[in-house]
Amino acid sequence: MNIFNENKVPLKKIPLDPRVDRLNSFFNNEFKSKVDFFVRVPGRVNIIGEHIDYCGFPVLPMALEQDILVAAGILEQPELHIRNVDNKYSNFDCKITTFEELNIEPDNNGRPYWYNYVLCGIKGAIEYLENKYSHGLRLCVDGNIPPASGLSSSSALVSASTLSFLYAQHSIPNKSEIASLCARSERYIGTQGGGMDQAIAFLAEENSAQYITWNPLTATAIELPKNIAFVVAHSLAEVNKAASNDFNRRVVECRLAAKVLARMSGSSTNSEIITLKEVQKLFGKDLDEMICLIQKHLPKEAYSKNEISQLLDTTDEELDTLYLTPNTKNLTEFKLKQRALHVFQEAFRVQKFRDTCLQLKSLKNGECNGNETIDRIGNSENKDDYISEILGTLLSESHFSLKTLYECSHENLDLLVEISKDMGIHSRLTGAGWGGCIVALCPLSKVDTYLEKLKKEYYEKYCNVSEDCVQEYAFATTPHYGAVIYV
Incomplete structure (x- = not known):
């Protein structure tokens, strides 16, 4: 069964996938019952537009192939039973009544438990339903987004939990509504974000980045140059915003x-x-x-x-x-x-990035119309390289601003950016910063060489990461699709 409505989270047939099969078996063994449905919510990488969503400005992210995958079983009684396939994460069980009574408490060090993000999503869903719901849930979580990496693992978990609870109650808002709901829900854990992570999680389209604006929430697909890939590299300095x-x-x-x-x-x-x-x-x-x-x-x-x-x-x-x-x-x-200087300058960079991509599309469609920038692109000897350099320079400028004006970089991130620069590749921190990942705009012809350079000059030299594990931390990616329910 595949049910598609562009305004609703799509319902699809459960795929033949080893990871889904493993999660299904884990759920069966844990609860001695069958899975009713699965929910998948992707991570994201923000190409450009950092720390400006909560200031009201547009951003330009894309969804990743990496995701949070949840297996859910519907209960008649108002209870939650939360499990993770990774046994380093503790189990959690509770009864639920009203959203006001669903408490979300940190550990003794003030850090959130992993399941607090699940509770955030469910608390927001119960509030949305005005405490009118009929079912509890059994949930098993499997994630392959590196945690504390700046790739939105926590927001994806909140969003997957909200979506799971609402689907169990036969109540699914449209994509924009549920994205806004999930953004509000995350504030229950103390994070005052702007909504980008949740917006791209639900509004993403395969093969396109999304230009996301606010009030009202809208997403416009942006076609990216075909001669580039985006490479994500984890600094291995972990950050937890909460x-x-x-x-x-x-x-x-x-x-x-x-x-x-x-x-x-x-x-x-x-x-x-x-x-x-x-x-x-x-x-x-x-x-x-x-x-x-x-x-x-x-x-x-x-x-x-x-x-x-x-x-x-x-x-x-x-x-x-x-x-x-x-x-x-x-x-x-x-x-x-x-902070204000960074915000306005970064907003300008987002605008220029979007416009450059649109101008390239116009050029391909033969729609020059005397536009000076398009004419300049059209007259350049290598249009793809010309465009890539414009876009890449914007990424480099963004990182410098985040490092000096917003002061949210990290020495590991700066080192990755410098290693990239040595190869003539533009990059910047992505996500909140203070650790996490960089995103690099890399010519397709250089991807393998670039990944090898990162492996030798960063992961092996500074992080003592084995060759077999490097691909978990540095990988090329293309835009993926958004949240889906498998039934």
Whole structure:
């Protein structure tokens, strides 16, 4: 059975796949019962547009072949039984009633248990259903997205859990609705993300990246040049966004920058203005003009909490309540200028990346129409190389900005970028940063040589990774499809 509606998560026949078979056997052995359905949600790599989704700006990710795969069994009683095929992850069982009573507690070190991400998804689903549901679930989870890699393993797990619970209740929102629901659900674990991970998980299409915009949530397929591959390489420095305040700190700094810019310009005291995109819309200025405005209105390298309170004509206590998250209330200094500069410059890079891909498509279709950029591409000796260099340069600029303005890189990531640069390959960190992966734009003709260089000069030299295991951490990939339910 294959049921397809472009606005709904597709229902497909259970595939003949060894991994599905293994998960099915694991479920049967664990629960002594049959699987009712499977859910697959992919990981993602963000090609460009880092740390700007929660500021309201478009991003350009693609879904990966790697995924979270869940086997689900429907229960008549309101219970959850959660298992993982990897025995290093503990089992979890509980009764469920209302979403208000479904508590999500971290471990003694303040770090989330792996199953907390499952609970986040289910808590969000129960809230969406207004506590009106009929069934509990048995769930077995298998994931081949490297954890804490910046490839959205945790968001994929939240999304797979939400989708599983809703399907068990015979209630499936459309793709945009469930993506937004899953983004909200992840905040139950303390992460103040912007929704990119969940959007690409549900809206992805095979062989295309997606240009994702917000309010309303939309995804536009972007055809990528045929002569390139995207290579993902894990730095092996793991990051958990929910286990520190680094990520939420950047979110807060961007919110405060938006509030201060609006206030200091004299254009608005609107309490609803909370993103830098809203500030840009308020001023009616393009991205270049917003960069100049930042230099004018946010001249300091850092602002104290008291200085920001004065600029916003509020108290420190009100600042804590209105703008800070529980794990950022202890902060005393905020870098508003640097964060806002990165956001507007990165938004410009996303725009240029998209436009360049669209211009290449127009050229192929013979739609030059006197466009200067298209004419320049058309007149170049090697159009593919010309386009690849434009796109690659944008990735390199993005990494430099993330390293210097957003301060979310890591020495391992920087080393991978330098090794790539030695081969003339452009790359950048992808995901939240502070560890995780880089994504590199690599000519197809260089993929094997590039992967070999990464193996020798990074994984064997610095990480003591055996040759057999390198392919788990560095691989070429193409855009994959989004979430699916197998029945």
